[in-house]
Amino acid sequence: MVKEAIDCIDAGTEYCPCKLAEYGQCLICSQCQGQVFCDCLNWKGVCIYQELHNNGYKSKEGRKTFDCNVEEVINHNNNLIVIKFKAPHKLVLDLVKPGSYIFIRTDGNQYFDIPISIMNSDIENDIISIAVEIRGIKTAKLLNTKANENIVIRGPYWNGVFGIKNILAQNNTKALILARGIGLAPMIPVIRKLLSQNNELYAVLDKDPFNINFATEFLDKYKIKTSENSLLEKGQLSDHAKVIIKDNLENGVTFIHIAGADILTYSVINYLNEINRNDITLSCCNNFKMCCGEGICGACTSRFSGHRVKRFCKEQADPRNIFEGRRFI
Structure with missing residues (x-):
């Protein structure tokens, strides 16, 4: 049995506290979970409950949506497409770290967003590169992407x-x-x-x-x-x-x-x-399947022994722990 420490990828960032804390479901803070005592599961140097209190018991502003200009599109036999696009400098910096990903809006509708991992984030030229395997309706829509056109993305996210x-x-x-x-x-x-x-x-x-x-x-x-x-x-x-x-x-x-x-x-x-x-x-x-990226919709959740539910769009884990005690039915 590997001892497991619960960790949230967003804890202590500009996106914390998030909607989970506002709704009493914070992964880390016991008081944001409705408890009367302070017992942080993984202290990040910032009091999440204090931040929630200072923000009027509302979550911080979430991720923003950006219109980005496509620089280059490489299509490999309609099975794989590599897209390079120019993005704001701060977003490019935020997407340098391992595990970074974004949501791409394929049809002008927020419900059609698809999560895609970052392949490369060029901070000198502010160019982000992604590779997408064409598997279904939403990814197939990306085959229509053309250079010098805009692509709508939402980010940054880090738990990839x-x-x-x-x-x-x-x-x-x-x-x-x-x-x-x-x-x-x-x-x-x-x-x-x-x-x-x-x-x-x-x-x-x-x-x-x-x-x-x-x-x-x-x-x-x-x-x-x-x-x-x-x-x-x-x-x-x-x-x-x-x-x-x-x-x-x-x-x-x-x-x-x-x-x-x-x-x-x-x-x-x-x-x-x-x-x-x-x-x-x-x-x-x-x-894990991603949909909202904020732990609310439940698409990324998985159930484990002991009636534990983990929201893997936010919760960090050791690779061994994502299979140990996991319920597959």
């Missing part, structure tokens, strides 16, 4: 990666990156952050189901060792992946970032359990 504390704790060590499919996009900010902390990285890339490595443009900017291998075979961790993980652990790797679907994360965790390497720290993509 679980285990951010583990990423920030890596300094002067060795790390392994396992990325598959569209997970190659949110992998880039993680790589940039780990390199800035003097870590030695090795990235294993599985471009399936795509025919190209669409992240090459950004990977080429960083001096890291990469290879292409299949990470999953018939829904199981591939033999190649097992050998790669074991060899890297023997070579001193103490941290693994998993950028892919939940089945990849789950398989890697199970393999680490099999070889008794629970000491390896992890981070992974947040693959």
Whole structure:
């Protein structure tokens, strides 16, 4: 059993207290939950209840919507589209950190917003790059995006990666990156952050189901060792992946970032359990469904043993904890 500390990605930021606190459902503050005593679950240096009181028991102003000019659109066989657009400088700065994502409005209607992770945030030129896999009605609408036209976005949001504390704790060590499919996009900010902390990285890339490595443009900017291998075979961790993980652990790797679907994360965790390497720290993509981004609509919620409900658009978690005690029915 991994001891779990509850953490909110927005606690102590300009967006705290949020609507959850206003409605008595704050993730952190006991008094914002209706209790009569002060018992913060994870102190962030700011009293959330005091902030709520000073704001007239109303939430802070939420995320804003921006009209951004599209600089470039790259369409890969109508299966994948890479969009680069110019954004306000502060928004670009806010979206640099690992786990950053935005909502894109595809049809002028707030109910058609889709959450997309940031692939790259260029603070020098104020250009944000995203990659979108075309899967349904809303994402298909993005195929109509053209250069020199406007795109409507909402942000910034930051909980696109679980285990951010583990990423920030890596300094002067060795790390392994396992990325598959569209997970190659949110992998880039993680790589940039780990390199800035003097870590030695090795990235294993599985471009399936795509025919190209669409992240090459950004990977080429960083001096890291990469290879292409299949990470999953018939829904199981591939033999190649097992050998790669074991060899890297023997070579001193103490941290693994998993950028892919939940089945990849789950398989890697199970393999680490099999070889008794629970000491390896992890981070992974947040693959829960997002809708409002504020924990209100319930699309991102999951139920765990003990009648616990977690709102994963805001709640940070260790990758091992998102599967342990989780109710799948």
